[in-house]
Amino acid sequence: MIKLDSQDLKDRIVEENKIRDILLNLKMHSIKDRGEYYSCGMPDGDNKSSTIIYKDTLYVDAYTRDIKDEFGGSDIISLVMFIRKEYFSVAIKWICEICEFDYYGRDYEKPSFLSILDEIYEMNESGNVNSEDVPLRPIDEKVLSYY
Numbered sequence: 001m002i003k004l005d006s007q008d009l010k011d012r013i014v015e016e017n018k019i020r021d022i023l024l025n026l027k028m029h030s031i032k033d034r035g036e037y038y039s040c041g042m043p044d045g046d047n048k049s050s051t052i053i054y055k056d057t058l059y060v061d062a063y064t065r066d067i068k069d070e071f072g073g074s075d076i077i078s079l080v081m082f083i084r085k086e087y088f089s090v091a092i093k094w095i096c097e098i099c100e101f102d103y104y105g106r107d108y109e110k111p112s113f114l115s116i117l118d119e120i121y122e123m124n125e126s127g128n129v130n131s132e133d134v135p136l137r138p139i140d141e142k143v144l145s146y147y
Contacts, residue, residue, distance in 0.1 A: 006077060009092060009101070010058050013076065018099040019053055022076060025098045026083050043083060
């Protein structure tokens with residue numbers, strides 16, 4: 001069974017507007033909706049706007065802490081990892097529990113506009129699309145000169 005991947009999880013958090021739920025369960029304080037982002041304070045801090053979470057990307061800008069994960073990312077998942085002092089997979093599972101999402105993604109149906117990707121994948125797997133059938137064309141010299 002395939003688990004919900006991090007990008008699907010973040011997309012779902014944005015779609016279902018679950019950012020505030022996560023922040024409340026992290027014990028963040030002074031949570032304010034500022035339109036395009038939320039501002040709040042760290043659970044053990046006194047600065048009421050030390051942390052910014054952007055609603056569309058879930059990027060987190062923590063002014064008073066270095067919450068970047070091992071890959072240099074700074075998003076809602078790395079915020080959970082930092083505050084709860086947990087590994088990536090445990091943080092994902094915790095977020096799923098807080099947001100009432102199935103960790104295995106069984107309760108999530110991809111938006112219809114993304115279903116075309118599944119169809120393309122299935123066509124490729126079934127052999128209906130063969131990359132050898134499409135003739136290769138040389139790239140124009142002018143284009144190559146840009147590189």
